[in-house]
Amino acid sequence: MHAPFRPLLVLISLFAACLPARAEALHAVRIEQVVTLSDLVVAQSHISSLVGRDTFEIEGRLRSEPLARLFERARGTVVSRGRFERGTARPDAYLADLASGAERRQTRITFGDGRVYRLDNQPESGAKPADWVAVGGSDLVGVVDPIAATLVRAGDARDVCRRTIGIFDGVLRADLRLSPAGRGRLSARGYDGDTVVCKARLVPVSGYRAGSETLRYFSDESEIRIAFAPIGRSGVYAPVEASATTTVGTLTLETRRFEILD
Template identity: 25%
Template sequence: MSGFRSKRRLFAVPAIAFTLLAGTAEAQTNRIGGLYDITVAGLTIGRGTLSLVLQGNAYSAKVGLEPAGIGTLFSTGKGGAEAAGWLVGSKVMPSRYTMASRAANRDFYVSLTQGSGHIRSADVAPQFKPNKERIEVTKQHRQNAMDPLSAALVPVSVGKDGLGPAACKRKLPVFDGWTRFDIQLSFKETREVSGRGYDGPVVVCSAKWIPVAGHRPSTDSVKHMASSDMEAWFAPMGRKDVLVPYRITIPTRTGQLVVEASKLRLSDNERDQAAR
């Protein structure tokens, strides 16, 4: 089951990282594409891709993961996830999420339907085996929660505050299909980055993983994650009112896990041709 948990967390991490659709012909469309390196203790174990489309206040995001570098010696698994929804002020309001992957000759699948900031339905495979210690996920735990991919998008106000403490002043309630947890962000600093398709400031947030339900509190993996000091860097790619992950770090027992952008591409100031 340790591989099962690790695979789910990988999709929740970068992860933890991405009202109505504006219906006018002038709705601006921003497209962001990214390649991410995944390393542990400085060794490359995987590659990730990100595709994000922002059209008015609607978003559509897609990520893919596959082994790379030394990771190909231990795993042939790969997978991906997709999410869509709306940005309403400072809130993300997802509508759907799917994740499918294969690892260690096992298939993993999640399908969530969402609305009004809640998880409406969930279809997952495989199911957890019964365990008396596991905290049951109730209907209440699915209220005011979102999928892991939608949680990677950070709406902010335009201006200096967008890359200041206010950007990190939030708790992200996440449901991945099996477990419910919170990611508590807090402001650390701002930095300048360059040379990977984006030149400019990023806001650096400290992050804490808080288990809520679906977990077994006594397990070493849960204790380790809950006590780890994580970090997330966010950049205003394409639009100044929406931040996306640039770098995520998580301490593991085998070294620091880092998911970091290696190449970013953005296309902004476009108009939705299909709406004309």
Template identity: 30%
Template sequence: MTMPNSRSGVKRLGLAFSMMVAAGAGATAADAQFPSEVSAVYRLSFNGFDVGKYRFNSRYDGKSYTAKGDTQVSALFGAFKWAGNFTGSGSVEGKDPQPASFEMSTKTRSKTTSVKVSFNGSRVASVALVPNKNPSPEAVKVKPENLRNVLDPMGATLAISSANDADACNRTIPVFDGKARYDLKLTPKGREPVKEKRQSGQPAELLVCQVKYVPIAGHKPKDFVNPWIDYDHIEIALRAVPSAGVYVPYRVTVPSTIGAAVMTVESINITAANNQRIALKQ
């Protein structure tokens, strides 16, 4: 297996962080209305060293939602810096998000990229990329059928834990991020206790899901032959917050051959649909 150099390794794990934070922020339980607002701050670490923060905020007015996230990663003693910003909007059909738009921008010291995706009902209507380069001839072609009944990463943010306790870790989330179409396949892994410095009144237990990243289209097959990131054993630990009808991720782990990238909660503040306020702190 070819081992990436340190700079390449941190960069790819930064992208892995963005993939998982976009798919892992809180969403409502199946039998409750979306909270009016969820704000969260997560600490990002790589191989045991803190490398940045991820901040997330979602708002719901009873009909439509907006969700925003931003990531800041700095590693190699500041020699490498990576930033990502994500926004999404849409409506809610029953308990399921129906995305309308998604934007993502990333920036390093030498490169800036952006993606804009719009939806028309249950299908992707348009995609705009900057820089607008043709797909690699090695990439699996994205076909029209790959762009139906999919979620953008921020829509997946709201959908991934929109379930009851029995099936929160037993489902598949279809995602299109503007370039790649993939599935996040969740299966149950176990439960573990939560230690709180200040009692929140919520169940002190995590529901741990194993997540398999399944590439569908837009990817290069060679990148998934003996990959250095373990795409089969990504992990999301969810915490139920019954007072708000919401599951929130406490920890996301992306394992690799050179160390684990981990997103760990620092604080989560929730305003429930009934205006009850709930604060969770690690």
């Protein structure tokens, strides 16, 4: 996957579809989002989801828009399924089928005992550059995939942003550090209500080039905000708005539909 494309995918890879392993109260949700760069629509995502208090299965589709394809055509499907433990998403399996330009990459991750149990990247990565920061075994403990990372279970809205989430997408290991940044409001099809706004920082840990200016910018300079909204009465919050400054403009995620069907 093209290097600048990966951190953007981590930031905009969002959302949910849940099929529980046991009976529980579920919320069926339909979500439609657009991604803009300096007010130009560059991508769309469509998500169908069922979310419960204890289990989840996330499925989403992302595709670039015609203007963005002048630069690099992007499309992808992502799926993550798992459960919640002590307010934290614990994925069991993750699949990403992503394409950027002529490149296509499929990643499968199996999680077990609180860590990455099995990883399969196709095609396999080639030789690493001299400044590559290798992923160590301890880096893969207590991590989630970038899709499960977007789901937060909290007993109180004030606790949504008080956390650091370890993310692993099959190559990059990073920490998403959230801190409170106030409240907001979302008016979209199916939802008109308050949101919880977090300030975010994406900090690379391993699986990247030490000399990557893109990751250095996201870690040290980018201003990132993520707004979460509750999914019914499940106690689970999902991101409905996000923004991140980049070297070429502001990347923004906007939700046009956030509809709970049950």
